[in-house]
Amino acid sequence: MISTTSYTSDYLVIEGGKPLKGKVNISGSKNASLPILIASILTKEPCQVENVPDLLDTRTTIELLRHLGAGVEFKEEKISIYPSSINLHTAPDEIVRRMRASVLVMGPLLARFGRAVVSMPGGCSIGVRSIDQHLKVFEKAGAHIRVRHGYIDMELKKVNPVEYTFEVITVTGTENALMLLSSCEKRSILRNIALEPEVMDLVEVLRKMGADICIEDRTAIIRGSKELRGFSHRVIPDRIEAGTFMVAGFLTGGDVLLEDVRVEHLGSVIEKLKEAGANIDILSLNSLRVRGGNGIKPLCISTAEYPGFPTDMQAQFMVLCCLADGVSEIRENIFENRFQHVAELQRMGADIHVRGRTAIIRGVKKLYGADVYSTDLRASASLVLAGLVAEGKTVVKDIYHLDRGYERLEEKFKGLGAVVERQPPREV
Template sequence: MAMTMEHQRTNQQKTMRIEGGRELSGTIRLSGAKNAALPMIAAACLGEEPTILDNVPIELRDVQILIRVLREAGAYIALEGSSLACARGDFPRGTVNREASEIRYSLLLLGLAAAHRGELLLPMPGGCKIGDRKYDLHLMGLQRLGARIEETEAGIRVASEGGVGADIEFYLPTTSGTENLMIAAALASGRTTILNANTRPEIMEMAKLMNLMGAKVSCSNRVVQIDGQSRIQGGVRYAIMPGWDEAVTYIVASAMTGGEICIADFSLDFIREDVRHLREIGVDVFEWGGAVYASGKKQKRAFDLFTAPYPGINSDMQPIFAALAFTAAGKSTITDLRFTDRFRYVEELKKFGGSIHAFGNTAIVEGGRPLQGAHATATDLRGGASCVLAALIAEGESIITNVSQIERGYENIAGKLRQLGARIDTP
């Protein structure tokens, strides 16, 4: 899975050429959820014996980077198809590869090192540039569990001789911060209680995996409790949940083009608030026979959307709903209550000729106007996906650059959209 520097440069220069105006209809299957796979790969490395994770979205760049970083830091990871076998191996071993700075989930190596009573120097984490993404809650929580933390120009150094359970309260519900402390506390002595935790579906799934491996974790609304164990055996098998974010994106893509879609082997369990908004906007969505169906034949209505911790609309989805607003006559507003500066994509969407403006933590879209093909850049993962959605309904040809950002979270997005009838080339 080694990636040469030339391959990385090519990936960064990759473009997507889209001919708009085609109805998207048909059946697709989802990949495993990126934001479930990444923390579960790290959690599986708590185990002494290999744990097998199935339905891993192995083509995603972030997943590939995390695998390489964990391997180089000493973890045992073996790949077969879309399945990964993960165990501690001799993690942590030395300094982490600089490639870790490209993904935010590399932060979980700090919790993993603390759990295994080791020392690790982690380069400063990266991820999408979507405004203020602090990691102070990660460090505060790890220190409360007894880890020593030092921030230097070289990165973040963690060292631990063994954690001690504690009561930890977050000032806001952080997803990766909750996951990091779950990992760190799994092998600490005593009980750890995380208050105001994020308990979204990916975290519930991670808790199920950890419990199968031999940890003791319980999750309820905004509270996570971990009873530390002396060892985590591992040696189990678990499938990564389907990508709910993918599901919403493809439903919106089909709806924007007036099409009808079937998502096989999926349920509405994790996207009920998204579906409620989609129905209010005019998109028919229902579940039947183990699949989800959606139709965008009806006229779309303008809407007001506010992001919120689960079960509310996730901040990841606000750029997707912003693109959908182009097809709804009237004024729609999208307000992000988590990442208040997550609107860099707005300048790219303007290139398609639509009326969209952002100020503070809100975007305003005047929908119902035709879009024109444009050259746009994927500023981040979801912002890039919103540009693809706009291109699908724009008249003429559009070119999206920096596609590697989109491929961080959507496995084979061009192929899946082509399967629904889109005309897309990736020269």
């Protein structure tokens, strides 16, 4: 069980040079779990969610639901929610500031109470993510919106049907809109929606609750219900964790079997790994094997919305490119400030030059262990991967970022033969 307070300054000590070998089971998806847990606000009936990873963000979501008045039990990757007792419509700054996904309560609270008061989300280290698209949908549905004392205060007498085209593709904007409109009986149409597997997992839950949602291309047609039901659901596997272990297996020249995955969600990652020279065997719909090849070939990567190459795998692939035989190029199209791991990789001997949203990586013969600092969730994972292949000892600090999105990461790597230890904060 993860504490929400004790891991803030833990660090990892990694001895590089060990090929990873063995089997790893992939946890449930963080980015699918959080909106599904929050969707329980839409009903008064009990809800059960299985395959939920034990992460800091999961614990923060539980804290938020309990703050609103829900009863929540979390045991062995299964969360039971009793939302009938929810009686508050305010998400406080102290929680929203810790986890930006907290803004997903806006749609469900508006649907249930006709009122939502939610702290303004701050920016994060990978870039400012605006919620203007969320608010435009809410206004179309009839909400009156004010910003007061750092909070977004919304009132809605009745959820009106909406026809709206998102100006940019937004995952949380799509999710917030779908949850609100699932409580409207008249037909709504959303265009240019996000199609990430995590969004589709939420759609499956909303259908179980009684909403009629049809999706074709990037258009969703929604006919909701005033009385949404409780649900029981098993969360999809985490495709980003799976991708991280796939990179690790290839990067270290290892032989790793991944189980509890959804191969269909990993298309762009599999394609780029094969292009880099990895040997990948698809064993079933839910398992695959990754083996190191003869060196690493340079890559040209451009991040994009699903089904394109995921921004959440950009940092991990940059580590691959650091050791490739040639020059690679990575263009980041989703977030404007997602190259903060570059400076830390340079401390380990990487040859990387950033020009705007593009990173040019010239492969080097080896990386060297160093003390490095995590700046965000996926950057943390990239530093761990670099440590696994670096010569000597790597110390990865501020790993609370890892605990937000990876369940027992160091334990899973140790199970594959890595030499990695979690250490408590050093006393000053």
